[in-house]
Amino acid sequence: MYTLSKTEKDALEMQARNVRKNVLRMIKAGRSGHVGGALSTADILTALYFNIMRVDPKNPKWRERDRLVLSAGHKCLALYGVLAEKGFFEKEILDTYGSLKSRLPGHPDMHKLPGVETNTGALGHGLSIAGGMAMGLRMDGLDSKVYVIMGDGELAEGSNWEAAAAASHHGLDNLLVFVDRNTLQISGPTVQVMSYEPLDKRWEAFGWNVTEINGHDMAQIVETARSIPFEEGKPSVIIANTIKSKGISFAEGKVNFHYWKATLEEIAQAEKDLEKVGE
């Protein structure tokens, strides 16, 4: 089993801080955005791109690369933040967020930006697309893996469970889903809006092998994700317990920061908060 060294862990935490700063940089440029889910998933995305996934920013269409499908497309500020940090595109592009014809739309567009694999945003689409990728890669005899980030609110969409059934039926063990369980959606606590518990049992019943982790603990993220398939012949899912808007003091765990219309004062405070993260 892979063990994350102290040096690697420190480096990942520093990268994650930079990713969060990138998120804030875009919010500052566009003055609004889906901050809550971006920050709850920032550590997972950082771990994926800086430790787990096989990608080459200089060759974003590399046939043997691993794929990331951001099913919860509204978390794209974190994806843009990590792709910029990884060198898929120049960081100056981050300052165009919110401007006319920006290459950073509010939900990702694979034709606008290198490194973006899918056009998501309509919830409940990502898992089936990812399943098709996993199937195609397996048909080609490649050992590439497909990673998916889903929101917990998104799980109310029935199309996810179609995809979950098909992925297990076809034994796609090169597929790993992270459920970013930040427990909040736009109108309130997720389980009050539409209950999904027992979440692990649901996935198990659909034929997946399930593990639960702290989605802000780099060692847990890396070591768990690097051990897929958890069971040969089965797709894997990690239920990652996270905090919405993680890293911004006044927004953490607050439902009204799902989508943030930011004031300059709030941005200044958030910038200070992010300087403290990781210290």
Added chain:
Amino acid sequence: MKKGELLDPRQTFGEALLEAGKRHDNIVAISTDSSQGSGLTPFRENFPERHIEFGIMEQGAIGFASGLATTGKIPFIAAIAPFVTARPFEMFRNDLGYMRQNVKVVGRCAGLTYSDLGATHQSLDDIAIIRTIPGVTVVCPGDPKEIVGATLAIAEHEGPVYMKIGSPKMPVLFNEDYEFELDRGVLMQDGSDVTIIGTGTVLSKAAEAVDILEKQGIHARLINIHTIKPLDKEIIVRAAKETGKIVTVEEHYLKGGLGSSVAELLALEHPAPMRMIGVDDQFASNGPYEELLGLYGLQSDQIAETVTAFLGK
């Protein structure tokens, strides 16, 4: 394939897909249950490892097809028309259209051809909704030769495609040497009094109507529009200029289909009086297929009557 011979459209498609599969080893066939009913048996038997079954899961199957296409596969999904168009419309729009994936969706038993099964299974809005998606090619082959030609052509074409085929046997309308060309309308008979534009399953009815009219001394031009999107503008505008009046014939709602496409074009390019024959804003009834066509004015003698009334004769 001999002119006048009656052939099963699904079987014809299935044999064509097998041929396409021999030419392109990256074609995969996707079924959502009833692969046999979708004509996939020859492909499945020859390339079992390239046939993927999804059960009754059309939304999921379209997403999987999109993902497969990102790895260089050419997925052909064949299923009952409304279940791969109206039901998973958002997946079609986003996963295939917006993502510009090289996936071919074949809606079979389309139009009224599930005549006795009622409106849930009939597909009279598929062209209307799918042609709103940017970059999607919409094809309605008008005879078995066109089904073969279109299947091979869309396999070569890079991009998402919707192809609509029926279920009852249909007559071969074209000669042996006919070559199907995607995006190009076909002048099937020249004429100067009026133009009839037909598509898909009822192209043969339009062709018969032209013969009836000819006997009455009316020289109707017959144009086959097998590709509704992108539309062959040139052949339609020329017909409007040269024959003045246009009649469209389709097994589809009047709203949003071939007639609408032609009207949208002519309103801007060369306004011309039109009549549109199809189903007008109602869930269609049920019963024997040919009788159902008659209920909506789609039999050849009815088409001819509509044309003569339109011409004031």
